[in-house]
Amino acid sequence: MIDKDYMIDTLQKLVQINSVNPALEKGGGGEAEIGRFIYREMQNHGVDVELDEIEKGRVNVTGRIRGSGTGKSLMINAHMDTVGVEGMSDPFSGEIRNGKLYGRGAYDMKGSIAAMLGVAKSLKENNVTLNRDLFLSFVADEEYESIGAEALVKKVRADEAIVAEPTDLKICTAHRGFGIWKITVTGKTAHGGNHHLGVDANMHMGLLLAELYSLAEKVQQEIHHPLCGPASMHVPLVSGGRSLFIYSNHCEIHVERRTVPGESRDGIERDLEGIIQKLKQRIPAFHARLEPVIWRSPYEIDSGRPVVRQLHRSVESVMNAKPEYIGHTWWEDSAIFGDAGMETVVMGPKGGGIHEEVEWVELESVFQLAEIFLKTAEE
């Protein structure tokens, strides 16, 4: 049995702690305070727990419950940071109405943290000895650069992992990745009246943007994944030029490309480089440079793998229904765990308002999630 009152009370406290990612919003609390809270709770439940400071004010908390047998080790993971709270009227209330608990992070993903702490409490109170090692890990910075997950995989390698990002109790076996590239077009500064001397980097960038627009249409039409939908591309930032009456010698953009499982970084760079070469051939003065900025792999696990099969059976037994399978269109830490060799699947509670101004989680789904995790760990 799991302690529902404990989970409600704990979730309320978790939401009341500001753990906004400080890289995303000034004044964000980071993970130091919420990490200490989780650390104490885990200690109270008799879990061997460590708190590691990765950067100032940024921590990971890792608990290990040793199993007696030789089964594959399992990690259940949640991130402790949240996105910002601008525009929210009462982001840290933890108020409960009609079975929903409100506040920033309630759904993404403090509901999952409460479920994981409920699992730890239940194992202790019922004197359960697991056949295999169970890691309960809580990481920093998923909403920005994932320094937490990157540090965690250097410390812990479980055989299998469940990332408890919100899925409305569906099983997520795939998600998109993304890459960011910077493209800089160089022109030649000149007086606005000296057209014979100037090379306009901004207008050259316009030609490149038109090519990118066509490529984006093609990508969305032709590259498709059954669970994640189409790949996509957009240009979130453009900047160029110095002043009126001067030919712009510099224009830069950032290209954001969302990938589906199976796509490679090399293939995408070839497409972008191809556009640059094509324009160079057409216009001798055209000059552009492509630079990689960030790459985050897409992720997919075969639904026949043991960790997915076990989760499937646990859902059936707790919910009395067959689970649904989904893909996420955004990137998650699961790709880092997958790349580190852990067989990883994603599942979390029901709710709404992710990264929006009103966010909530359905409490009943937090209890069900805890039951599902417990069953998965036990079996």
Ligand SMILES: [Zn+2]
């Ligand atoms: Zn999240």
